[in-house]
Amino acid sequence: MNTPPHQSNLSVLLKMEAAIDAHDIDALVNCFANDFVGEQPVHPERNVTGAEQVRKNWTGIFAQVPDIQAKLVTHTIAGDIGWSEWHWQGNQTNGTAFNLRGAVVTGLRENTIAWARLYMEPVQI
Template sequence: MSKPQAEGIVHIDDVRFKVTEWRFAPGAETGWHVHGHDYVVVPLTDGTLGLDNAGGTAQTAALTQGVPYSRREGVNHNVTNAGTAPLAFLEIEAVAEASALRRREVLERFMAAWNARDLDALMACMATECAFNAAAGPEAEGHHVSGHDGVRAAYATVFDTFPEAAWTAGTHHVFGDTGLSEWRFTGTDKAGQRVDVHGCDIFRFEGDLIALKDTYRKARSA
């Protein structure tokens, strides 16, 4: 006979945390699941959990209202209310690390696409509503371009201006919705002038894609 299912109510789900309130009638279970993030459990009631673990082992664990505990990602189990009264707890998942990892991977692909001179791969890293601030231009933010087609054309202009170009020594960092890539740019423009400078991009993300690329580049002087 199948057991009743525990009820999961999501209260917060953003790029930093996911907070789910789990409510269990006596005998209710979550079903088998693997935790993809580190998490903290905060019991809202006293109770007894039954834990079916990967590998065929089983155990019980006492919950004390207000006394939290933490676990690492990768836990694989089925959780059951092994007591005779309803129980509930909050499960707080730290998703920021996973989100930052995905966004850092986007920045790595983005730099690789510049070095491959691959416009399609570049735009695959950009959000539908995106913008680009070039390092130089008539405005305080340089030359501002918005819209998917406009940004693609601006990137194509960079390739046209510099038939030979490379972005090396790249390092990438993500802080919430903001990304930072540092690099060394070397290239030769169509007039044969050689460029070798350090620079960086500051990014704004929409989900896992780039909504804004804001470029800053050193300018050499004699």
Template sequence: MTDSQALTKLAEAINSHDAESIAACFSVDYVSENPHHPSRNFVGRATVLRNWMAMLTRFPNLTARVLRCATKGDEVWSEWEMVGTLADGTSVTIAGPVIWCTDTQGLVSWARFYLEPVSDEPIRPS
């Protein structure tokens, strides 16, 4: 499986709203890094499953799309946009880049997430 096929498979799994299908895109020993929120770093497919079960409960109509991607060596750089609605009707957009690698089976084995909620708050000068 090529990196672009793995990327497509992951986006399709997210849009299927099936946490098991999403988790199946990741290796058992997957490493997740979140440089802006280091306490969110973790290892393992089981945590991917737990996290996506929670995400899909919070955003039952979540849709994901890849806006851009580029591959260099064994790394895939991708820009994601995810849109969903909370139970109170609030629409939420999460966007940003994800850098990741796949293993020899085409499963995501490592990723660095820079996804953040999109805010329309103006920047206030200091």
């Protein structure tokens, strides 16, 4: 029996969450299409292109926040579009807290994230 497309699209978000929690860079990069395009509309200087740029960015995050954990707070999938709310937190190597929350809109293709618009911001405490 085949998995309905919306369930397989959801599985890539769950795989991403598990890969971040495990600090498994290869599993995380495998969640993204090779031609991935990531936009941060509020911070366009942070835009990324390609799965290898995802690897470079997340390798840096794992190094700076060695205990980072991700929580997929809520999500919905409609066809090949996903809307998700995330909470990423941990402690940076400089001793300061890393605590981001926000929404991510994703375009999903063949069990990968083809594009994303991230609206992640630091939690103000």
